[in-house]
Structures are given as structure tokens and as C-alpha cells.
Amino acid sequence: MVTDDLASSLDVLELKNAHIYLKAANAVFTPAHGFSAVSTSVDFPVLECVTSKCRAVISLQGAQVLSFIPNGKQDLLWLSPLATFKTGDAIRGGIPQCLPWFGVNRRQPELPKHGVARTQMWTLGDVSQDADETLNLRFVFSPNDDDLEAFPYPFTAQLEVSMGSELGLTLRIKNEGGDAMPLSFAMHSYFAVSELDAVRIEGIAGREYLDNCQGLARFVQDQELQFDAEIDRVYEALGACQQIHDGSRKIKIDGEACDTVVIWNPGQTLAAGLADVGPYFRGYVCLERGMAFGDELELAAGEAAQATMRLSSN
Numbered sequence: 633m634v635t636d637d638l639a640s641s642l643d644v645l646e647l648k649n650a651h652i653y654l655k656a657a658n659a660v661f662t663p664a665h666g667f668s669a670v671s672t673s674v675d676f677p678v679l680e681c682v683t684s685k686c687r688a689v690i691s692l693q694g695a696q697v698l699s700f701i702p703n704g705k706q707d708l709l710w711l712s713p714l715a716t717f718k719t720g721d722a723i724r725g726g727i728p729q730c731l732p733w734f735g736v737n738r739r740q741p742e743l744p745k746h747g748v749a750r751t752q753m754w755t756l757g758d759v760s761q762d763a764d765e766t767l768n769l770r771f772v773f774s775p776n777d778d779d780l781e782a783f784p785y786p787f788t789a790q791l792e793v794s795m796g797s798e799l800g801l802t803l804r805i806k807n808e809g810g811d812a813m814p815l816s817f818a819m820h821s822y823f824a825v826s827e828l829d830a831v832r833i834e835g836i837a838g839r840e841y842l843d844n845c846q847g848l849a850r851f852v853q854d855q856e857l858q859f860d861a862e863i864d865r866v867y868e869a870l871g872a873c874q875q876i877h878d879g880s881r882k883i884k885i886d887g888e889a890c891d892t893v894v895i896w897n898p899g900q901t902l903a904a905g906l907a908d909v910g911p912y913f914r915g916y917v918c919l920e921r922g923m924a925f926g927d928e929l930e931l932a933a934g935e936a937a938q939a940t941m942r943l944s945s946n
């Protein structure tokens with residue numbers, strides 16, 4: 633059904649210098665960037681968007697951007713060569729949308745990690761193009777009955793993906809129920825890097841963080857962050873702009889109303905136990921933007937939260 637909706641929306645598109653290809657469920661799919669030799673079968677539809685400025689791949693499951701390649705540049709995003717594309721399983725890489733809670737749900741730890749939206753189908757609600765040929769796709773999600781049984785707060789989520797020479801993501805979550813709703817979320821970007829050992833993150837120096845490898849104990853980032861073991865750090869109320877320096881390449885992460893920054897790489901030992909990462913952990917750094925931990929929100933009945941994140945590279 634999602635495929636039918638999508639196909640009918642795509643029929644009426646009048647795009648200038650842009651194409652959206654729909655790869656139907658079960659089609660063979662070749663992820664972008666360095667792993668072009670890996671082709672894999674996907675259980676759900678995937679969109680490939682080719683514009684005058686970029687190429688992007690987006691999965692309908694999770695509204696997950698899997699690849700974003702601005703013209704003349706490398707893919708900003710990492711997608712694991714061991715990723716699986718099975719209905720209901722998290723896809724390792726790209727930008728998972730973690731909501732309506734991030735990480736372990738602190739009130740009900742037995743609930744699925746990172747919320748219910750990253751492993752379910754979203755619907756393509758709208759397609760538009762700006763005068764400068766930036767392509768905008770809007771995806772929508774609402775929880776099913778099982779989700780509402782576990783988390784009894786009706787809500788809707790919308791994600792607008794703007795593809796120009798930079799990638800913009802605007803996430804809007806609205807409390808559709810009558811009770812106040814607890815909300816935490818993150819846009820969980822996996823960035824492709826070439827030399828993990830030499831990666832430097834600009835924009836966190838001197839800031840406090842919670843170390844998720846040490847029971848969320850609080851420390852100050854007084855030294856350069858080294859990716860020489862598992863790193864899992866939460867910087868609350870940081871906001872602003874971060875830059876990932878990977879050799880001469882700089883990836884810039886900017887945003888509004890997504891003030892929590894989480895930096896994660898599993899390191900060799902943890903990665904060895906992650907079936908969809910294994911030896912490839914050196915290929916990425918996660919720098920996630922959202923509202924979580926001390927930045928968690930409470931939405932009043934009918935209230936919405938909106939956050940924007942922009943990604944670009946030199």
C-alpha cells in the first residue's frame with residue numbers, strides 16, 4: 633500500500649532536473665559509496681533521488697537516509713557493508729530516526745531501544761522543489777496499536793528531508809493525545825570517515841559530558857577525543873555546530889532545537905559482537921543530534937516539538 637501511495641505521488645511530480653527512482657521491495661539494491669560491490673535484497677521500498685546537486689538514497693522503513701553524496705564530493709554517510717534490510721530490523725548506518733525516546737527508555741527499560749519509528753514504515757507525504765532545485769521529501773509516521781499499548785501517547789512524526797548541496801532534516805513530533813507526553817529523540821547520523829584514529833571533533837572542547845561507558849558519570853571534555861576504544865558520550869544542551877575533521881575533509885553538523893549531541897563508536901571489542909558492524913567499525917563516527925537525557929521534553933496535549941539538522945562537507 634505504501635508503494636501504491638508512493639507511486640501515485642511520484643506520477644504527478646513535475647521536477648526540474650531531478651529524478652526519484654523507486655526501488656520496490658525485494659529489488660536488488662546497491663548501497664552507495666565504497667561498497668558498490670555489495671548488492672543486497674531489501675524487504676521494503678527504497679528511494680533513490682538524483683538531482684542537479686546531489687544523489688541520495690532513503691529507505692521507507694524508518695525514513696532513513698542511507699546515503700547523501702553532494703556533487704563532486706564523497707558520501708557524507710556510512711552504511712555498513714554488513715547492514716541487513718529486513719522488515720522490523722534496524723538498518724546499521726545512514727541516519728536512523730530514534731523516537732519517541734532515545735536509547736533505553738528510562739521509565740520502561742524493556743521497551744525497544746531508540747523508540748518505535750526507526751524499524752517501521754513511514755509514508756511519503758509530500759514532494760516539493762525549491763527555486764534553487766533543492767528537493768524536499770516529507771515523510772510521516774504514526775504509532776500502531778502495539779506501539780500505543782507499550783507507550784500510551786498518541787503522536788505523529790514528520791520528517792522533511794531537503795536535498796541540495798547540503799542535507800537538511802527537519803523533524804516535527806506532535807502530541808496528538810490528551811495527556812502530557814514525555815519525548816526524547818535523536819537523528820542518529822553515521823558519518824563516513826577514512827581514518828578513525830586521526831579523526832578530530834571540533835565543537836566539544838571544555839564541555840561536560842555523560843560517559844555512557846561509565847554509567848553516565850559526568851566528566852569534562854578537557855582533552856582531544858580519541859577513538860581508541862568504545863566511545864559513547866552525551867553532551868547535554870550543547871547545540872551549536874560541530875565539525876568532524878577527517879584528514880582534509882571536514883563534515884559540518886549544524887542545527888536548531890536538537891541540543892543534545894551524542895558521539896558513538898563501538899571500538900574493536902564491542903564491534904566484534906555487533907553482527908552488522910564487525911571489522912568495519914573504523915569506517916564511521918556517529919554524531920547524533922536530538923533532545924535527550926537532561927534535554928528531554930514534555931509535550932502538553934496538542935503541542936509539537938520541531939528540530940532541524942543540516943549536514944555539509946568541504
Ligand SMILES: O=P(O)(O)OC[C@H]1O[C@H](O)[C@H](O)[C@@H](O)[C@@H]1O
Binds near residue numbers: 745896918920
Ligand atoms: O545498536 P543500536 O541500538 O543501533 O545503538 C547504537 C548506539 O546508539 C547510540 O549512539 C547510543 O548512545 C549507544 O549507546 C548505542 O550503542
